[in-house]
Amino acid sequence: MPVQALAARLTMPVFWAKLALPVSMTAAGVAVLSRLSQPGVPTERAWKLLCVPIVLVWLSALAVLAGAPAPMREALILGHTWRACLAHIVQLSIPGFAALLIAMRGLAPTRPALAGATTGLLAGAIGALAYCLRCPEMAPPFWATWYLAGMSVPALIGALVGPRAMRW
Template identity: 55%
Template sequence: MKTEDLISMLATGVAPVERHVAAKRFGGALTFGAMGALAIVILGYGVRHDIALLLHAPLFWAKLVWPTCLAVAALAACVRLGRPGRVVGGWWAVLATPVALVWLAALLVLWFAPPEAREHLLMGRTWRSCSFNIALISLPAFAAALWAARALAPTRLRLTGAAAGLVAGAIGALAYSLRCPEMSVPFWATWYLIGMSIPTAAGALLGPTLLRW
């Protein structure tokens, strides 16, 4: 068989790839995941009774912006990891920046707080359940993010799974913020981060199995 004939045969019936497939798939999957997380919070936990007042509190919005930034950066990293040959590049720095800023703010709050108040600022009233609740609420987004990542072509499966898990964990933390009574920066710099780390670790563990193609 001539080379031209082989090329012609391989090209026969090939349809063009739809543009922005990854964005559409992740968009649909994470919309489902976010709706699932909100449903768990609203139906299973209930929203804070003073949520209307919190809408006027800058600290509450900072509490929402933090996991949102992590979700966006982790999603960008996950999409890049799903394309062979693409490097995550500066998105690692973007991902680390919100964590570093919140840790810095938490340390400053603890530094200037009276010694007798530091334990409460760090532990709050719900430290025993906070991280577990975030991990539980993130389950719909966890399944959706891994499903979307599986449709790509990841080669670094553990890293891709971890990025997908972090996206889910950040969505879970964002939804849980509507319920959580804690408003201390040291609290969410610690227990929110642990809660988001649980699906991140689960994604890294399950990535080689669930993302293999």
């Protein structure tokens, strides 16, 4: 992608809204994971922080879809890059996922499956953050579907791997 294309996107308010999703998911994921890494630390408030960006992007997506003509709704969800989006986010999450698993292993998570899922979600959010700088899609229904799906895959893998990877 030429630098001019990214520079042009930087002037679009919708680009900053798109960027806000993985940035806020990353920040909230760090908050949850830092609490899960310490036995006895409450996590309820951190989980609520993680839910806020998800709810906001879904409300935004529903508003866009409600205002769009019926024939355009599918295109708003699929965009032009839906196949590549999911795969790229998952691929971009791999280095962060590996590093975070190693870091969490050295801490003291008492709920390894949940800590693994959160580790994967955080890695997915970091992958989505990197991908959204390149992604040409600007419709909230697209990000609400594919960015969140891309973050969910490493979260699922983390839930499966966490109990083995984070054993004391």
